[in-house]
Amino acid sequence: MSASYQRMIFVCLNDRGEDNPKGSCGRSGGVELLERLRADLHERGLKRVVRAVGTRCLGQCSRGPVACVQPEDVWYGGIQADDVEELIETHVLGGRPVGRLELGQRQLTGISEEDHPLPRFERGE
Numbered sequence: 001m002s003a004s005y006q007r008m009i010f011v012c013l014n015d016r017g018e019d020n021p022k023g024s025c026g027r028s029g030g031v032e033l034l035e036r037l038r039a040d041l042h043e044r045g046l047k048r049v050v051r052a053v054g055t056r057c058l059g060q061c062s063r064g065p066v067a068c069v070q071p072e073d074v075w076y077g078g079i080q081a082d083d084v085e086e087l088i089e090t091h092v093l094g095g096r097p098v099g100r101l102e103l104g105q106r107q108l109t110g111i112s113e114e115d116h117p118l119p120r121f122e123r124g125e
């Protein structure tokens, strides 16, 4: 049995300051998103299986606040604290992405998944 978390949710908290034209998740709701996520996971007794972590820039600044759920590699953009209940109900407990907030592979990298140069990581037996 694995001792690792079943899900890791990375939330960008990067803060470029108030006047930076590029914007940043830390200024558009990322901090509140992580606080609500941690509180809800705690209330639901999920904090030992789902870990919510604040990060620096995840490279999707114009789409912030940004969160990434691993290991399924689902990315969310424009996700706010008010979306946390739906994220937990639909994604974490329901096993389906929240489609209205999901960022597609082409949005993330500008290239399709089929054109990615690196193979997917596969753990050996």
Ligand code: FES
Binding pocket: 012, 013, 014, 015, 023, 024, 025, 026, 056, 057, 058, 059, 060, 061, 062, 064, 065, 066
């Ligand atoms: S500041 Fe959040 S993705 Fe760049």
